[in-house]
Amino acid sequence: MQFNNSLRILSTGMGWPSAQPGGLNTYFKHINEALAEDHNLQALVSSAEKPVVKEGLQVTNVAKTQLKLSKRREAFRQHAAWLMDNQEVDVVYSHFAPYSVGVALEAKERNIPVVMTFHGPWSEEIKLEGSGLKHWIKTIIAKNMEMKAYRYADAFIVLSETFRSILHEQYQVPLSKIHIVPGAADIDRFKPSAQRAAIRERLHIPEGTTAVLTLRRLVNRMGLLQLIDAWREVAKEIPNTVLLLGGKGPLKEELESKIKEYDLQSRVRMLGYVPDHELADYYQAADLFVVPSQALEGFGLITVEAMAAGVPVMATPVGGNREILQKFRPDLLFAGKSSADIADGLIRSLRQKESWPTAEQCRIHVLEHYTWARVSRQVEGIFRSVIDNHLIAYGRNRNPRVLAERKGGHEKDVESSVFGSYR
The missing domain is CATH 3.40.50.2000 (Glycogen Phosphorylase B;)
Structure with missing residues (x-):
């Protein structure tokens, strides 16, 4: 009006x-x-x-x-x-x-x-x-x-x-x-779902699997090569976990080659471009969201979208993500932006899932600030x-x-x- x-x-x-x-x-x-x-x-x-x-x-x-x-x-x-x-x-x-x-x-x-x-x-x-x-x-x-x-x-x-x-x-x-x-974040669209089990089944995420999601443009500054290097270590240490990687861009072939080289085909799923109308489902299906940015992360829009959907987020201490998570849960920030820092942080966090913020806590933080x-x-x-x-x-x-x-x-x-x- x-x-x-x-x-x-x-x-x-x-x-x-x-x-x-x-x-x-x-x-x-x-x-x-x-x-x-x-x-x-x-x-x-x-x-x-x-x-x-x-x-x-x-x-x-x-x-x-x-x-x-x-x-x-x-x-x-x-x-x-x-x-x-x-x-x-x-x-x-x-x-x-x-x-x-x-x-x-x-x-x-x-x-x-x-x-x-x-x-x-x-x-x-x-x-x-x-x-x-x-x-x-x-x-x-x-x-x-x-x-x-x-x-x-x-x-x-x-x-x-x-x-x-x-x-x-x-x-x-x-x-x-x-x-x-x-x-x-669009708080009306991105929110926890009561139909989470059905959404995970539709997205072919097996029961008992911990789904770690990232949605990024496939370019160097987004840190996806570092994330795959880190996931190689995570896969050795943490069973029943899968990395869902959505996005399109020039790094697609290099990422696929690295996944094959590390024998991670069963532990990393390349989603391709995720259409806008499917974003909410992927957020709601995920257990953890990860943002491995290396540079020029001005705000962290996907960070607050995921949190609005009730998903805890781990991120490199780069740009806006550092500012968002420092106000909420500083322990969800990786120590740095290297693959070793990302691997150490994910392994530690996945071993202590009981320490993750609840869906309600994630969403409340967004409602109060974003x-x-x-x-x-x-x-x-x-x-x-x-x-x-x-x-x-x-x-x-x-x-x-x-x-x-x-x-x-x-x-x-x-x-x-x-x-x-x-x-």
Whole structure:
């Protein structure tokens, strides 16, 4: 329900999780849904197919992902400019630096404040997944794009202390501009199930087997190679355990080769990509969730999702996972991020299952700290503060471009760049 003092928010993201799964897109979906409960919000994304959108939420697909990045960026800029010229916008809320540059510049030309959520160093993520001169040049271009986008922001939201430090130290953003607002879990969807035995039977998890689950993109920084090395030791020490490994990515063949080399075929099940509609079942079926991240874990969305479903989580002390578990059960953090640290921690924990937090304790911690209602209230508070400061500094002059200047070619370009608006 929207009230008279509701804000008019233009929100720009990367994609939508129904078409392009991932932590950033999942966060973007949920925060937009939460904010739209009380505010007039329009979201812009780039997607290969029609996003599946909650009724009442305004999401416009401005460019196909098959287009070159430069064309996608321009599509965001053009459509955002058209919206800002045709309706009042109180704040621009952006989530992905490459798509944010042009949108933020257009907002600045109209004296509209910009708030950016920093989901991590995009250029560093690229750097970790390749090598060679061309890859290095790609990394430099990405970093320059990020730096340009961040110059236009009035305030930043980060999901952890770790990312606040990175944003400040690597991108020279003043600490006074950075606000920490942790992410959240969909508590209505991810919750313990009374039908757990039936779910485990359907997923072919034998009775009496301890199921350890991880759901990760199959890339180096997620720590899956280290986890398989660790599981080799776990399998020797702890009988009747199986590792369920879900996800897709470039490490698939290397992981499968290592599983075969270690003769772990009966102790590790590669699930492949787990569709969004099956996630809750896998959480509810698991006995333990493990997050072996090696770098750039900004929050730990899957950590709080698993805990909301009543599953205890063990994780490396990296990024947001360290912050989540230190507040809850520090003993569930591995001593470090090496395969030896992960193996030692899992063996110790699996031998002492009676010490695990209960499903109720896991869920209560999420309900107290990591709900989307709580996040949206904090984000709204940041919006209002930024808007108030902007009005003090610049007054109410929006200085919109004359619409006549946008008639003809430009307006036609905007219309042709948009291939779907879904409400």
